[in-house]
Amino acid sequence: MRVRTAVQGALCGALFAAQSASGLQLxxxxxxxIKQAxxxxxxxxxxxxNGEDPGGIPGLLPPPYYWWEAGAMFGSLIDYWYYTGDDTFNRVTTDGILFQVGPDYNFMPPNQSKSLGNDDQAFWGLAAMSAAEVKFPNPPEDQPQWLALAQAVFNSQALRWNTEACGGGLKWQIYSFNVGYNYRNTISNGCFFNLAARLGAYTQNETFFRWAERxxxxxxxxxxxLVADNYRVYDGTHDTANCTNLVRVQWSYNAGxxxxxxxTMWNQTTGADQEMWRARVQGLLDATIVFFYKGTNVMFEVACEPRGNCNxxxxxxxxxxxxxxxxxTKVAPWTHDTIMPFLQQSATAAATSCSGGDSGTExxxxxxxxxxxxxLGVGEQMSALEVIQSNLIDNVQGPVSNxxxxxxxxxxxxxTTGDDLIYTAPITTGDRAGAGIITAMLLVFIVGGAWWMVR
Structure with a gap:
């Protein structure tokens, strides 16, 4: 083991101080x-x-970003308004979301169908759900409304619950011509569960709660x-093997x-059911420790960040x-004192990373x-944004309901109208090959990375 000398330590400390001084202040x-940062x-x-630029398409990020990440980005801007009260980004958020709702208002625009997954669709639906919960300004009356958009995503996905293999679950891809159709990934099923629980809480419609339980x-x-006895949440499984070949990679968003x-289910239950959900929440919360670096409270992506190969x-x-x-912390307040130190220290650490790019604050x-x-990138910005602004959670009210x-x-x-129809535009050999290469590379990475997972 190398021992750092006092001179080296002083130099490193001076460099760190200089970078911090020239970067984001928090x-x-x-x-x-927090609001300024x-x-x-x-x-x-x-x-x-560039969706607002001449020739740009509202709601789309340029390559290399996929369609779903724009929905996630707008979700973070809804959170920004919720936490800060600043409406600077409201118009671009509303315009971007509404431009991508698709002809059936369920976030299935035809120009995305050749690579559309249940998880992709769900991230847009979750953004709409957040907008309803935090009373984000409503769209114009002649446009689809936030709650209806979230319901549309849920309804279209409930139709896809698949019992042909594995006894249930959602597939990753929606259309059979897309490679990955036989993979049942956890984030698709997790988003469906999350959305069902939150729709149940908002509407008090028992159907949503029953779907969340199912x-x-x-x-x-x-x-x-996919969720183990110790509450670690793994990546997915293949229905061609009747879901017997679990891919044991852990990603932070699956846990979250x-x-x-x-x-949310704990919040909406009573008695023995509530105690059951409390144990599940506690188990999931305890298992998130794998996403905080070596016993610290600083968040990191365990499956790729140590090697620097996150895509x-x-x-x-x-x-x-x-x-x-x-x-x-809002729907299960008893988790507050456990969660907040993680968010606080992660935010402080994230801010120190915001000293790059031309602005010196990327x-x-x-x-x-x-x-x-x-x-640098959208994901890096969004991650720092969410963890920093989340430290205002004590200053805002929790999710509302109807x-x-x-x-x-x-x-x-x-x-529910037209959603289960197969997209009929011709699929070229190039489309199939491109989708196959992307998905094959992803699955190779997932399986190849499983062996070194931090246990």
């Missing part, structure tokens, strides 16, 4: 400081978005094991999506863990280095 004890990061994130029971079934869904999608995953951990991927790591001040109009039949 005082985690000051609401104004959040706005700086949000502006930096939108520098990657979805939970499926993922914890020992023969499936189940944590908030389970916390474009994975660089955003910490955003969702931070988002859903903060939301959990954020990196690794928050454990004490400085910018040389990486009986506690909700202002969004729903539609119980949304998304």
């Amino acid at each position: 005082d985690i004890s000051s609401a104004n400081s 959040a706005k700086t990061i949000a502006n930096g994130m939108l520098n990657y978005y 979805s939970w029971d499926w993922v914890v079934e020992p023969s499936i094991g 999506v189940y944590l908030l869904g389970a916390a 474009v999608d994975q660089r955003s995953f910490k955003a969702y863990l931070g988002r859903w951990m903060a939301a959990t 954020c990196g991927m690794r928050w454990t280095t004490g400085n910018w790591d040389g990486q 009986s506690t001040g909700g202002i969004s109009t729903g539609d119980s039949n949304a998304g």
Whole structure:
């Protein structure tokens, strides 16, 4: 082991201080400081978005970003308004979301159908759900409303619950011509569970709660094991093997999506059922420790960050863990004192990474280095934004429902017309090959990375 000398330590300390001074300034004890930092990061994130530019398409990020990440980005801007009260980004958020709703208002635009997965669709639906819960300003009356959009996503996905193999669950891909159709990934099923629980809480419609229970029971079934007995949440499984070949890679967003869904179910139950959900929430919360670096409270993406090989999608995953951990404190207040130190210290560490790019305030991927790591992008910005602004959670009210001040109009039949029709535009050899290469590379990475997972 090398011992760092006093001179080396002093030099490193001076370098760190210089980088911190020239980068993002954050005082985690000051609401104004958090708001200022959040706005700086949000502006930096939108520098990657050209949907408002001449010739741009509202709601789309440019390559290499996939369609789903734009929905996730708008979700973070809904959170920004919720936490700060600043409406600077409201118009671009509303315009971007509404432009991508598709002809059936369920976030299935035809130009995305050749690569559309249940998880992709769900992230847009979850953004709409958040908008309804926090009373984000409603769309114009002649446009689909937030709650109806979330219901449309749920309704269209409930139609896809598949019992042809594995006893249930959602497939990753929606259409059979897409490679990956036979993979049942956890994030698709987790988003469905999360959305069902939150729709149940908002509408008090028991159907949503029953679907949430059904979805939970499926993922914890020992023969499936996507959520293990120790509450570690794994990546997915293949239905061609009747879901017997579990891919044991852990991603932070999978843990987060189940944590908030389970916390919402705790909030909506009583008696023995509530105690059961409390145990599940606690188990999931305890298992998230794998996403905090070597016993610290600083969040990191365990399956790829140590090797520096996180892909474009994975660089955003910490955003969702931070988002859903903060939301959990509102629906399950007894988790607050456990969760907040993680969010506070992760935010402080994230801010130290925001010292890159031309502005000197763009954020990196690794928050454990004490400085910018040389990486830039939408995911890096979104992750820092969510974990920093989440520290305002104590200053805002929890999610509303239609009986506690909700202002969004729903539609119980949304998304059920035409959704189960197969997209009929011709699929070229190039389309198939491109989808196959992308998916094959992803699955190779997932399986290849499983052996070195931190246990």
